[in-house]
Amino acid sequence: MSSTVFISIIVGLIIILLLVGAPVKPMKYIGQATIKLGIGMLFLFFINVFGGAIGLHIPINIFTVFVSGFLGVFGIGSLAAIHLFVL
Template identity: 45%
Template sequence: MDPVILISIFVGMGLILLFIGAPLKPMRFAGKVVVKLLIGALMLFLLNTFGTSFNIHVPINAITTCVSGLLGIPGVAALVVIRYFILP
């Protein structure tokens, strides 16, 4: 797709949202979910970084990021338990 068309679509959507307005509650909820998913991916990255000395590795993908992001530290602990005690 041509970059000019893509930029004009984004500008047009921005103008529509500016004039019509966006519902705040769904946008706020989506923003919170995105932030939680980013924090979950960061927790998995730190687990993999510091867990190499203990031979702990949990792959970072969409499912593990959602579990660790939405459940927090207990979710990361559950992923480690599932990875090493339930899966061979």
């Protein structure tokens, strides 16, 4: 399944939940998680753009987005340390 189909299904489900009348609290948590994942993707993008000068490249996949989104700067630091020292 391609990523655009997956994203379309998720957006469709959220719209259906809003129309049917989903409880507010779970929608709040879904919104906060979505924002954190978006910030995590931006963190990884900028690390890859500016880290290219020193040979730092962290792949953007679901695992790294979760780590950087939910752990923030400490997650980015741990991913960079794994990349530099382990890989």
